[in-house]
Amino acid sequence: MRPVSPQPLSIRVAVPAQDCDQILDILGPVIAAGATYAFPNGADREQIRVWWFDPGHEVFVAETGDQIVGTYFLKANQSGHGDHVANCGYVTDSTAAGRGVASAMCRHSLRRARDRGFAAMQFNLVVGTNQRAVALWRRMGFDIVGTIPQGFRDPEVGPVDCFVMYRTL
């Protein structure tokens, strides 16, 4: 448990050699829990590193002072003539929840995606029971454009519907 400093939040491109350990400390528990993201639970630290730092991912960190409190990746959601739609995955350190880290990362990613020339952003599998995330993405301008019946096996609830969420940039 690392206390969150009162310093302002800043977001920058991740530097793997420098940030990797802190990033994996954040991702590890979230992926192991497997409760809100369709991440490869069961993956070891090295597998998570390879996946998060995929060559197609642009990785960012959110930090207060020198402490990383969140990380996200930005990528094209599809290849070829579908590559104008971006996709992101955001993870906030559990000790920094409720402090606006996710919304700051989302705002940053929307700006960055626009700068890179993407025309829209899409989330492919927002777990329906994750009401906080659904509400946050709605506030960020995303609409539900699809519903995947029982698209996610919630470790506690069982199979739950998921949403495809989308917004233009």
Added chain:
Amino acid sequence: MRPVSPQPLSIRVAVPAQDCDQILDILGPVIAAGATYAFPNGADREQIRVWWFDPGHEVFVAETGDQIVGTYFLKANQSGHGDHVANCGYVTDSTAAGRGVASAMCRHSLRRARDRGFAAMQFNLVVGTNQRAVALWRRMGFDIVGTIPQGFRDPEVGPVDCFVMYRTL
């Protein structure tokens, strides 16, 4: 232009060392055209090979006699607690269009996905103007569960809506 033989269609697991050239002969023009699939157009033969034979893809070929007339991959559409939903990509050789190759591959993939324990199958980006594909997937039991506004840049028509299609197994 290779004539399609009258022999019956059979579908089997691809053997890369043996089938790779024929598979790439089929994929190349479709990917270069970029008209119906969000495949990485501009990719060279080796990049297409690496992508089609991704370690997460189970690759199949449809053949009449010793001539491959179609190929498809089967994979989990998501990781972790979303990995009970399968995803496929099918490509038929242009010279064999209209002979039921795609529907035979789809039927095969549904059976194979069920055998592997998948609970459902999802297509993430069915190009809305590809009415033949939409009609085929409907006949195969898929429903439209989402619409991605202008999710695909059709080389001739411009941005077109795409469907997320889904069925249980």
